[in-house]
Amino acid sequence: MSIEVRHAWKRFGTFTALAGVNLSVPSGRLTALLGPSGSGKTTLLRIIAGLESPDATSDPDSGKVLFHGEDVSNVPAGRRGVGFVFQHYALFRHLTVFENIAFGLSVRPRRDRPTTRQIADRVNELLDLIQLSGLGGRYPDQLSGGQRQRVALARALAVQPRVLLLDEPFGALDARVRKDLRRWLRTLHERLHVTTVFVTHDQEEALELADEVVVMNQARVEQVGPPQEVYDRPASPFVIEFLGNVNRLERGRTAAKSVLYVRPHDIDIRREFAGEHAVPARVLHVFSAGNYGRVSLSRGDTGDTIEAEVPRQQLRELNLRDGDRVNLVFRHVRLFPAEGFREEDLPSEPSASRDAGSGI
């Protein structure tokens, strides 16, 4: 079941949550809506679910939501066939886990309602799926956060939704539970293959879990693509800055100003002379906890601070001390026109990926 949203606008007072957003989610895939808070990702998810209605504009096609090509814009949330998992789970606190999962089936009109026996079978099947068999009689407040999250998911799945929508599914959990649950959700998705969209502000979560990432910023979609592509070929300075640590360096020597980005792990530190494109720098500090050592450096000519990540082994061989002078080789950089400059101001290959050290 593919999902399409056409040109959706949404304003809350003076705040614009969505500014003409187009979205297309492929069928059977796991898609992440990734962005900082206030970027409109949750609003978009709620519009897909039918919990929020897009603003009307002069364009009649604006704000349309299509499931598999079928226009569902005027179908109420309860009949869209969506399973929605809320950020804080929104479990019915006065009902047991069993009753929570059964809710969607038991509120159906009498003629569509499965028998009590069928409902019980379905609920038990789901309890198995979320690995909580035996806890059906508990109340939500007797469960841990991770367990509640899984109950919320089972409750949404009970009605066999055409699409599954999750709002910050791991937001309220601590780091370890979050990692386990992430892996579990991925396996579950591979079993069920329900078209799934989840909202997150955590880039690591989006890159690890999703088949496709939609990066949003300030009410617009910045980039859409598979995680690897979005990470390796970011379409804008926002995307590169949002997806992990990056060094932002002004490249002022050419006529047209541009900004150069280099990821900490794309920097090679050399003690010896490393060609004329290498950048001289001074070591400020070395942090060597974890698999990678982090070195903070001061660039020789401009004084900019640069962060580099070096494998432990290499760090040991380099034997860096604070104040040492070194040469930096950038293995992979991204170049964007500086703010206020349009792409065509760049001499050649605007905003394309460049190879090591070209013209720094």
Added chain:
Amino acid sequence: MSGTASTLVHVAQPHRRRTLADPPWLKRTLLVVAIGFVALFLVIPLGAVFVEALRGGFRLYWAALTEPDALAAVRLTLLAAAIAVPCNVVFGLAAAWTIAKFDFRGKSVLTTLIDLPFAVSPVIAGLVYVLMFGAQGWMGEWLADRDLRIIFATPGIVLATVFVTFPLVARELIPLMQAQGRDEELAALTLGAGGWKTFWRVTLPNAKWGLFYGVVLCNARAMGEFGAVSVVSGHIRGETNTIPLHVEILYNEYQTQAAFAVASLLTLLALLTMLLKSLIEWRHRRALLAAAHAETRTFAS
């Protein structure tokens, strides 16, 4: 002067830790003051009601309660409460639901207006109804033409009672429903439940303790109200007297023992209300504790 200051500092230093646990004499004094106050103003007068009521023996006490005018007063009070409480339940639920679960223009105005009956003196509340429905009132002629009596009759008493108890249920429910948010209702909606089913199966069960508490308070006030009811009642014995009004009449006629006997009914009602209130709070606190407990376990896991 400086000498005093330095002594103070000197003395204060070793005592600093003990200030966290107040000195025993202070604790004792506060306790005596508090208990004395409660005894003087609450326990002794409350006890006096029963002592006075039973002074002439149980037979006289029973006679005062079963006398026709007293029974009529009890019936009217029950009737007024039986109408006012359901009215306020319906209104309170509707108001709390709209205020807590929807955003609309004039929400804060509505919230403030709900509190109005608390701000207005009950006497004025009664007078307003006299001005509207009384013989010389705005609608007096229209009502008289149709032979309808509101003032100095049961409808007026019910109206006045509804007015003074108006905010009680809504005020209990609004903060509760606001704290609970609307996510559960939205979840029910996405699961295919309609508005009505969502209300009966999600909203109402979640609000039931707040609602019950509101009903208990509302009932106590409805049965005990004096001022507003007094203005619209006309004090017709056996017809428009509620329990509080009946007590006043008996007292003014120097039938002290009978007055206290009837008053003891209201006192029992108050005690029952307090009992229910603590019971609800106890249940509520247990639920809260369970929730807090689960929360800590969430973080621990």
